[in-house]
Amino acid sequence: MDRIRIVGGSKLNGTIPISGAKNAALPLMIAGLLTDETLILDNVPRLADVAQLQRILGNHGVDIMSAGKRPGDHEYQGQTLHISAANIIDTTAPYELVSKMRASFWVIAPLLARMHEAKVSLPGGCAIGTRPVDLLIMALEKLGAELTIDGGYVIAKAPGGLKGAEIDFAKVTVSGTHVALMAATLAKGTTVINNAACEPEIVDVADCLNKMGARISGAGTPTITIEGVAKLNGTRHTVLPDRIETGTYAMAVAMTGGDVQLSGARPELLQSALDVLVEAGATVTPNNDGIRISRNGVGIKPVNVSTAPFPGFPTDLQAQLMALMTTATGSSHITETIFENRFMHVQELARFGARIHLDGETATIDGTAKLRGAPVMATDLRASVSLVIAGLVAEGETMVNRIYHLDRGFERLEEKLSACGATIERISG
Structure with missing residues (x-):
């Protein structure tokens, strides 16, 4: 099992290229099931989750070709995937594949929309609370699907195809919005999604679907309208940059x-998130090539933050912000409103000497002058990178174990950080 070794104390200086967004790349790849023509995706990050989804789509008969690097390409430019679902040979997504990644459950939407049937295992993935699929099932039932759960599988049928409907989500759900959006593109008639998620990744998927011939309006707002079409075509689309990776490295610079x-x-x-970093004492300067982050000589100031759906502070940056606040001068408060059980990194941060007190969904972080390196264990994707951020400033050596979580969402993390002066290396085996 690979580990990451860090010796803290180095400032970060240089350039970090931001990869394509995992949270857009996965649903975009799944959207390839909606057409019998080829979907070409550029700037797809090289991640364990992307490779796993390629295996899942291959199980349905999808051909995926990864184009090689061109002369002059930079290693972080992402890969180009040619996705061809001309012949779907199997509408079952088995447990052994779906259990490794929650997002793979979303294949139920395009399979149902195009093939009028699907049998998909209930999902696995990160152990962050329950994260049930009831809202996804409700959305598909509204569109006329008949769903039953048998032996851990959702069995879905829509004999005459899906039909447009009004879908009201009781709470904002990114996965529910993705599923409803994909399913509705080929439904007969008009679908309106109310209380839709507004995340940029939803907008990116809708933009790609519109290029494929879908008729979607309102993506990025709480009300999305989809006029169903009979068929979608292939297209070429570039995955947007990863805002969570951006925020993670921004916090690492603010930390060190x-x-x-x-x-x-x-x-x-x-x-x-950038506003919170400014409040904490970092300098944030947008420019033509992206964003410049610096903190020189100014101490880290405490902040009070609650996670919220976009455009609020992302739950996927909560652990990273907590790591940053461990060395602030004073007390910070972070309230997690999206997922229960998303404070598993707290006990690992405590191993560095961080002082964190939990009260329900709120964490109080009392800043300390120094963190000390320690052996720590990654518990989920975002929590694991918070341990890396803490390790970058901790005195002595930090060893992060179980880093397969990191490889699911961060492309060449140790290479990007070491290029900016961090003492960090991957230890294989």
Whole structure:
């Protein structure tokens, strides 16, 4: 099992290229099931989750070709995937594949829309609370699907095809919005999604679907309208930059001090997080090539933050912000409103000497002057990178174990950080 070794104390200086967004790439790949023509996706990050989804789509008969690098390509430019679902040979997504990644459950939407049937295992993935699929099932039932759960599988049928409907989500759900959006593109008639998620990744998927011939309006607002079409075509689309990776490296720079250009980042995708970083004492400068982050000589100031759906502070940056606040001068408060059980990193941060007190969904972080390196264990994707951020400033050596979580969402993390002066290396085996 690979581990990451960090020796803290180095400032970060240089340039970090931002990869394509995992949270857009996965649903975009799944959207390839909606057409019998080829969907070409550029700027797809090289991640364990992307490779796993390629295996899942291959199980349905999808051919995926990864184009090689061109002369002059930079290693972080992402890969180009040619996705061809001309012949779907199997509408079952088995447990052994779906259990490894929650997002793979979403294949139920395009399979149902195009093939009028699907049998998909209930999902696995990160152990963050229950994260049930009831809202996804409700959306598909509204569109006329008949669903039953048998032996851990959702069995879905829509003999005459899906039909447009009004879908009202009781709470904002990114996965529910993705599923409803994909399913409705080929439904007969008009679908209106109310209380839709407004995340940039939803907008990116809707933009790609519209290029494929879908008729979607309102993506990025709480009300999305979809006029169903009979058929979608292939297209070419570039995955937007990863705002969570952007925010993660921005917090690493704020933590260690230094001056780093986040190349390719788009500030409008994470303005609320950038505002919090400014409040904490970092300097944030958007420019033509992305965002420049620096903190030179100024101490880290405490902040009070609640996570919220976009455009609020992202739950996927909560653990990273907590790591940053462990060395602030004073007490910070972070309230997690999206997922229960998303404070698993707290006990690992405590191993560095961090002082964190939990009260329900709120964490109080009392800043300390020094963190000390320690052996720690990654518990989920975002929590694991918070341990890396803490390790970058901790005195002595930190060893992060179970880093397969990191490889699911961060492309070449140790290479990007070491290029900016961090003492960090991957230890194999």
